[in-house]
Amino acid sequence: MLTGQELQAAGKGQGDRTKELLQKKQQYVSQGISNLAPIFIESAKGAVLRDIDQNTYIDLYGGIGVINAGHCPQSVVDAIKAQADKLLHSCFMVAMYDSYVELAEKLTQLTPGDHAKKAMFVNSGAEAVENAVKIARAATGKPGVIAFEAGYHGRTLLTMTLTSKVKPYKHQFGPFAPEVYKIPSAYCYRCIYKSTYPECGMHCLEAFERFFISEVAPDNISAMIIEPVQGEGGFIVPPKEFLPGLKQICEQNDILFIADEVQTGFARTGKMFAVEHYGVTPDLMTLAKGIASGMPLSAVVGRAEVMDAPTPGRVGGTYGGNPVACAAALATLELMAKEDLSARGAKIGATISGRMRELQQRFPQIGDVRELGAMVAIELVKDPATKAPAKDEVGQIIQACFKRGVLTMGAGIFGNVIRFLPPLAITDSQLDSALDAFAEALAEVLGK
Numbered sequence: 001m002l003t004g005q006e007l008q009a010a011g012k013g014q015g016d017r018t019k020e021l022l023q024k025k026q027q028y029v030s031q032g033i034s035n036l037a038p039i040f041i042e043s044a045k046g047a048v049l050r051d052i053d054q055n056t057y058i059d060l061y062g063g064i065g066v067i068n069a070g071h072c073p074q075s076v077v078d079a080i081k082a083q084a085d086k087l088l089h090s091c092f093m094v095a096m097y098d099s100y101v102e103l104a105e106k107l108t109q110l111t112p113g114d115h116a117k118k119a120m121f122v123n124s125g126a127e128a129v130e131n132a133v134k135i136a137r138a139a140t141g142k143p144g145v146i147a148f149e150a151g152y153h154g155r156t157l158l159t160m161t162l163t164s165k166v167k168p169y170k171h172q173f174g175p176f177a178p179e180v181y182k183i184p185s186a187y188c189y190r191c192i193y194k195s196t197y198p199e200c201g202m203h204c205l206e207a208f209e210r211f212f213i214s215e216v217a218p219d220n221i222s223a224m225i226i227e228p229v230q231g232e233g234g235f236i237v238p239p240k241e242f243l244p245g246l247k248q249i250c251e252q253n254d255i256l257f258i259a260d261e262v263q264t265g266f267a268r269t270g271k272m273f274a275v276e277h278y279g280v281t282p283d284l285m286t287l288a289k290g291i292a293s294g295m296p297l298s299a300v301v302g303r304a305e306v307m308d309a310p311t312p313g314r315v316g317g318t319y320g321g322n323p324v325a326c327a328a329a330l331a332t333l334e335l336m337a338k339e340d341l342s343a344r345g346a347k348i349g350a351t352i353s354g355r356m357r358e359l360q361q362r363f364p365q366i367g368d369v370r371e372l373g374a375m376v377a378i379e380l381v382k383d384p385a386t387k388a389p390a391k392d393e394v395g396q397i398i399q400a401c402f403k404r405g406v407l408t409m410g411a412g413i414f415g416n417v418i419r420f421l422p423p424l425a426i427t428d429s430q431l432d433s434a435l436d437a438f439a440e441a442l443a444e445v446l447g448k
Contacts (some may be wrong), residue, residue, distance in 0.1 A: 014038065021052075033169075036409060037402055044071035047426035049407065058410040058434040060401075062421040065231065065263040065375075068290035069332050069341065070425025072340055074428035076293045079331035085323045092121075092321050099326035106333055107301050109326040110272055110398065113281040114328035116304035121297060123289035123320030124264035126154025128298035129225070131315050132284045133158060135255045135300065136223035143178075144221040145253070148185040150233030150413050151226065164233065165413050181216050183207060185230060186238040189368040189379060190387065197239050203335060223284070228274035231263040234412035235370050235377035235419050243278040256283040256306065262298070263375075266290030267336050267424060270346030270373030277372065293332045296349040297325035341424045345374040352376040352420050355435045363446045365390055376420040377411060389416035393445055400441035406434045 016023075021040050039051040047070060051059045062068065069076065078440065083099070089099035092100050099119065108117035122128055133145055145162065155169060161176040161303040163169050170176070184192050186204045193203040212218050214340040228243060230236040250257040259282035268290060273275060275285075283306055288298035296319075300307070336342070354370035357376050366380035380390040380397075394410045397418060401408050411417040422431065 013051070013053050013253060015053040017052050035399070037407060045355075046070045047414050047423040047430050055400050057402075057405050057407050058172070058426075058430055058437075060406060060420050060422045060434055060438075062423045063100070063294060064205055064289070064409070065268060065421045066294055067423045068266050068268055069293050069335050069339075070333065070423040073082060073293060073332070073335055073425070075335050076328050076331040079327045080295070080324055083327035087323045089319070089322060091318055091431075093316050093318075097323050097326075099323050099330060100321045103299075103326045103329050106330065107287070107299055110333070111285055111301050112273060112275060113303075115281075117301055118304045118307035119298050119299050119301040120307065120315060121326070122317050123296045123319055123322075124154070124298050125260075125286065126156045126159040127287035127317065127320075128262065128288055129153045129159045129162065129258075129260060129299050130156060132225070132258050132286050132300045132302075133223060135302070135307060135310055136258065137282065138202070138314070139306045140222040140254070140256060140351070142220055142222040144181060144216055144218075145179060146181050146183060146221055146224040148183055148226050148230070150185050150230045150236055151234035151260075152261075154226075179220075181211075181221075183215075185226070185233070185236060186242040187230075187233075187236050188239065189370075202239070202241055202245060204242065208249050210272040212253075218255060221253070221255050223256040224250055225258040225260055225419075225436045226282075227260045227262075227264060228278065229264050229269065229375055231373050231375075231419075232411055234379060234414075234417040235372075235375055237370050237372045240278060243275065243280045244433060247280050250283075258282060258284045258286065258330060260286045262286055262288040263421075264372075266332075267341035268373060268421070269375050270349060271342050272336075273365045274372060275373075291332065292325050292329040295322075295325040295328040297322070297329055339425075342373075344424045348424060348426065350375055351428075351431060352422075352435065355439070359439060363442060365393065365446050374420075374422060377417050379412065379417050381416065389414035391415040394418055396445045397438075397441050400444050401438055404435045404437040404441060406441075408438070 040054045041049050043050045049059050059160050097362055104119040107119050114355045147162040149164045151164050153159040160170055161180045181313050188197045195203055247257050259275050264288050284302035295417045349371050353376050354367045365380050365383050366378045368379040370377045380393050382388040382390045394416055411419040
């Protein structure tokens with residue numbers, strides 16, 4: 001890994017090929033596609049990325065929560081190669097193949113609940129959410145959907161509507177999909193009710209009494225969708241009472257409960273699925289990201305009678321459940337079980353959050369440390385008393401990390417959160433090295 005001085009001396013390590021590609025990117029790629037780091041990755045293994053100039057970086061963002069099992073795990077690569085030699089595509093809706101059915105069986109066994117379940121596959125987290133809503137509407141005959149402030153569910157028209165943050169995700173992209181209703185989430189650090197948990201009495205749950213009178217009647221609502229930990233919103237970990245309370249509200253009002261586990265699933269939080277921390281069994285779950293080690297695949301899994309509500313032909317897609325992606329997913333799940341990556345996720349999360357709390361003692365600008373397994377974030381503020389968001393400092397810290405050969409990302413509805421989503425294959429020494437570099441970056445920016 002290059003030192004900060006070496007990267008700076010080499011123009012952040014950019015060679016002629018990188019400079020050429022950056023020029024071509026500027027010329028040929030839509031500017032709406034943003035990039036955090038001015039590098040082009042040539043290869044990756046475990047938790048280390050190598051760019052085309054042979055600079056190496058420790059990965060603390062995991063392809064935005066996709067590379068849970070590590071970059072290019074050999075057993076998954078072998079499964080992809082073997083499947084690619086046999087069949088790349090046939091479209092399951094026309095001519096079926098066994099890996100689709102085997103993966104559906106596996107996921108119905110892994111997801112919470114001992115009731116009969118079924119699954120379907122598409123390509124992205126947003127597609128999974130779209131289909132979950134369609135299934136819920138078909139099952140209930142009701143159009144409305146409840147989503148939460150600070151939530152993120154995708155960039156399609158419907159999922160963008162469900163998403164809370166306006167810029168950059170929704171700005172000038174309206175009008176939005178109808179029958180979507182928003183209610184505050186349990187963002188305890190910035191509680192809109194000015195309360196303190198646990199003395200608050202869970203006002204965020206009590207708010208539904210007024211909501212169902214002032215905003216929408218529950219008999220118009222088909223489903224409520226929430227991320228167990230709100231990802232793009234800033235890794236907001238709700239109190240232990242929140243998700244069970246939402247599930248109870250759903251049951252009382254004939255509303256289906258959808259857990260969006262696109263980012264939280266597959267060993268990321270110290271359990272296979274984040275809802276397991278809360279003892280909640282969703283009616284439907286949306287899954288993606290960590291499911292197939294980077295191959296495009298997502299799933300909706302849920303109660304059999306709910307999943308069967310749409311009649312044949314009403315859900316699906318040409319590429320959904322591609323055979324190569326399904327093979328990658330089966331191999332990824334096998335590896336996760338063999339390596340006990342859930343336990344590894346819990347250990348990694350404890351290490352990162354412990355270091356962040358130590359840094360919080362030195363830097364009061366770290367207003368909050370949030371963690372559920374290997375899904376850790378710090379929220380930066382200009383003043384811990386006012387909690388004014390320190391958005392600019394986040395960008396500076398991320399760039400200071402990049403200079404030191406560590407890649408991480410921001411998050412949060414105010415843009416003032418730094419999140420950690422390392423591959424669960426990261427070694428202890430790699431993690432220590434990355435966290436040391438992060439501490440240096442923090443001191444460089446906040447110690448001014």
